[in-house]
Amino acid sequence: MNEQLEEQASLYTLGLLAADEATAFAQRIEADPELRALVDDLDAAAAAMAHTAPARPLPPELRDRVLAQIRSEKTVAFPRRSNWLPWALAACLALSSAYLVAERSGFRKRIARLEQRDIFSQVQIASLSSKLENAPNANAVVVWDEKKQRGVLKVTQLPRNEENRDYQLWLVDPRYKDPVNGGVFHVSNDGTMSVPFKPASPVREAQAFAISLERKGGVTKAEGPIVLLGK
Known part of the structure; x- marks a missing residue:
């Protein structure tokens, strides 16, 4: 498997591919058992990463919406994966997960395989929050590979920029x-917007x-x- 495909798999797992790219990649996964195994390993690694992150509360607006919909007995509509990824990883710390405990040895084996492939070893994930009064919910995720x-x-x-600004x-x-x-x-x-840099x-x-x-x-x-800042 080539390096570009492994990188795409990492971005797919983190919810950072554009919608059309994610759809095409999902179809490719279905036809490629080796790629499916890699994505499963990356999912396991992402779950393990969540258990090393500091606990952070859920966004207040999501909490209020979930509670309101529960009271009205309506189906709860969660945000898209790419939007809730930063706090969802950290929030996993607050969940009691017997499944993760039971599968701990399996996770260790999966993570060991990923470390051998050097996929996540140099990856840093940062969540950037808004500094804008007119767009307090603006946010960003940076996936940075130092190596x-x-x-x-x-x-x-994030508010659309004017033609004379970037x-x-x-x-x-x-x-x-x-x-x-x-x-x-x-x-x-x-x-x-999603862009490599x-x-x-x-x-x-x-x-x-x-x-x-x-x-x-x-x-x-x-x-x-x-307008956005984080680490």
Whole structure:
């Protein structure tokens, strides 16, 4: 199995593929037993990662909506996987999971296989929260591979930028005086976007990620307001 396919499998597991790409990849999984086994291993690793993350509360708006729908005995509609991934991984800590305990040895074997393939060993996942008063629910997920010096950024509910402005990603590395440029991007009318990125300079210790709103074409040093920030 080639490296590109393994990377796609990782993004599929984390819910970071675009809708059409995810659909096509799901169809490929059904026809490829080896790929299915890899995705199963990645799912197990993601579950294990959740148990190493600090506990975080569910978003208040989701909690209120779930409780309201339970009271009205309606079917609960959860958000898309890509939207709830960051807190869902952490929230798993708060769940009592007899199944995970029973399958612990199986998880260890799966994770060991993944470590041998070096898929998740260098991957860092960051959740960015909104700094915008007019869009408090805007958020982003960054999947960063330090070894390969590339990553994927997925944003949701971010206001569409004006034609003369660009959003710009920054990586905070203490080796540099200023954050490292990760590239510029636009969002669609519904406030979503998924794009790969590569920093302008080598990043060896990404302590945080930020998104600012800059003039069209981007800048070498952040000038505009920070709209999303996290680590």
